[in-house]
Amino acid sequence: xxxxxxxxxxxxxxxxxxxxxxxxxxxxxxxxxxxxxxxxxxxxxxxxxxxxxxxxxxxxxxxxxxxxxxxxxxxxxxxxxxxxxxxxxxxxxxxxxxxxxxxxxxxxxxxxxxxxxxxxxxxxxxxxxxxxxxxxxxxxxxxxxxxxxxxxxxxxxxxxxxxxxxxxxxxxxxxxxxxxxxxxxxxxxxxxxxxxxxxxxxxxxxxxxxxxxxxxxxxxxxxxxxxxxxxxxxxxxxxxxxxxxxxxxxxxxxxxxxxxxxxxxxxxxxxxxxxxxxxxxxxxxxxxxxxxxxxxxxxxxxxxxxxxxxxxxxxxxxxxxxxxxxxxxxxxxxxxxxxxxxxxxxxxxxxxxxxxxxxxxxxxxxxxx
Numbered sequence: 001x002x003x004x005x006x007x008x009x010x011x012x013x014x015x016x017x018x019x020x021x022x023x024x025x026x027x028x029x030x031x032x033x034x035x036x037x038x039x040x041x042x043x044x045x046x047x048x049x050x051x052x053x054x055x056x057x058x059x060x061x062x063x064x065x066x067x068x069x070x071x072x073x074x075x076x077x078x079x080x081x082x083x084x085x086x087x088x089x090x091x092x093x094x095x096x097x098x099x100x101x102x103x104x105x106x107x108x109x110x111x112x113x114x115x116x117x118x119x120x121x122x123x124x125x126x127x128x129x130x131x132x133x134x135x136x137x138x139x140x141x142x143x144x145x146x147x148x149x150x151x152x153x154x155x156x157x158x159x160x161x162x163x164x165x166x167x168x169x170x171x172x173x174x175x176x177x178x179x180x181x182x183x184x185x186x187x188x189x190x191x192x193x194x195x196x197x198x199x200x201x202x203x204x205x206x207x208x209x210x211x212x213x214x215x216x217x218x219x220x221x222x223x224x225x226x227x228x229x230x231x232x233x234x235x236x237x238x239x240x241x242x243x244x245x246x247x248x249x250x251x252x253x254x255x256x257x258x259x260x261x262x263x264x265x266x267x268x269x270x271x272x273x274x275x276x277x278x279x280x281x282x283x284x285x286x287x288x289x290x291x292x293x294x295x296x297x298x299x300x301x302x303x304x305x306x307x308x309x310x311x312x313x314x315x316x317x318x319x320x321x322x323x324x325x326x327x328x329x330x331x332x333x334x335x336x337x338x339x340x341x342x343x344x345x346x347x348x349x350x351x352x353x354x355x356x357x358x359x360x361x362x363x364x365x366x367x368x369x
Contacts, residue, residue: 006100010053017046049103056096062089105363111177113211118167124203127192129158132205134344135186136166141346148172176211181355183209184318218290226250247277251285256296264288333358
């Protein structure tokens with residue numbers, strides 16, 4: 001049965017929920033802030049799943065009992081109550097199943113992050129800059145309604161108003177998970193304020209939503225390091241030559257650019273003390289990997305920004321704002337609202353909800369839940 005299969009997927013999560021609930025009260029875990037924050041988030045996510053499971057099991061039990069009564073009970077009052085219970089709970093069951101399935105889909109760890117947003121005027125000159133300004137006001141009003149904070153980090157005003165470019169940060173709860181759908185080219189069709197003959201123009205602006213970058217860290221699995229010791233040569237007294245104070249490490253490092261594993265070889269004979277030489281060799285290994293991986297990290301961020309911002313070309317559109325018809329259409333999911341005024345006033349939640357539903361549907365297909 002589908003419900004049994006779904007419940008079996010939840011069995012392992014119950015023990016993990018209990019384990020995490022114990023861990024977050026452990027003083028050693030609380031002292032490790034990074035681990036504590038990670039575990040409290042996991043506890044909340046698992047708690048939501050357990051609550052959904054509780055409702056689901058209760059619904060299954062009510063349906064089973066009602067069916068048993070209808071199959072075996074002759075008392076008409078009991079049968080009527082059972083029919084009412086069945087009518088109330090059977091339509092609820094698929095909704096609860098969907099709720100659990102969506103909760104089981106692995107969440108993007110970046111969804112909880114704050115964001116950096118960039119809006120750039122694209123095709124359309126002064127009108128595009130005015131539209132970029134309208135988009136900024138739309139997002140500002142939406143962020144205000146969500147209780148999020150906005151801080152402008154860079155702006156370049158258009159000659160007739162609006163912005164040639166504006167960048168701002170948004171701080172709040174699950175900001176990236178909600179605003180990430182806004183990345184892309186937004187196209188507007190309207191008669192510009194700058195148009196003297198009443199002709200309709202098509203202009204565009206690009207929106208890039210980037211998750212706040214983590215601090216870059218080098219991760220070295222010290223268990224993979226192979227150490228050798230040897231006698232140092234050269235000046236430095238008798239001890240240098242007689243004691244194996246020199247160290248040599250070999251470390252299998254996966255090159256992020258090629259995907260190939262390369263062996264890094266580092267020797268250190270700087271001091272007469274082997275532990276100190278080991279420490280210095282490790283430091284040099286960390287520096288070597290940092291130089292290589294940090295450049296890849298910087299390049300990836302630059303590439304991501306470039307791909308999101310693009311050139312503002314009208315053909316690569318995700319959404320059209322048609323003023324004469326008073327509509328906004330998202331071309332990714334075919335969703336249209338005819339309340340353009342409300343949408344530009346920051347009432348964009350219904351559109352975002354539709355995009356989230358579409359993405360969750362795709363995720364469910366991929367996860368085969």
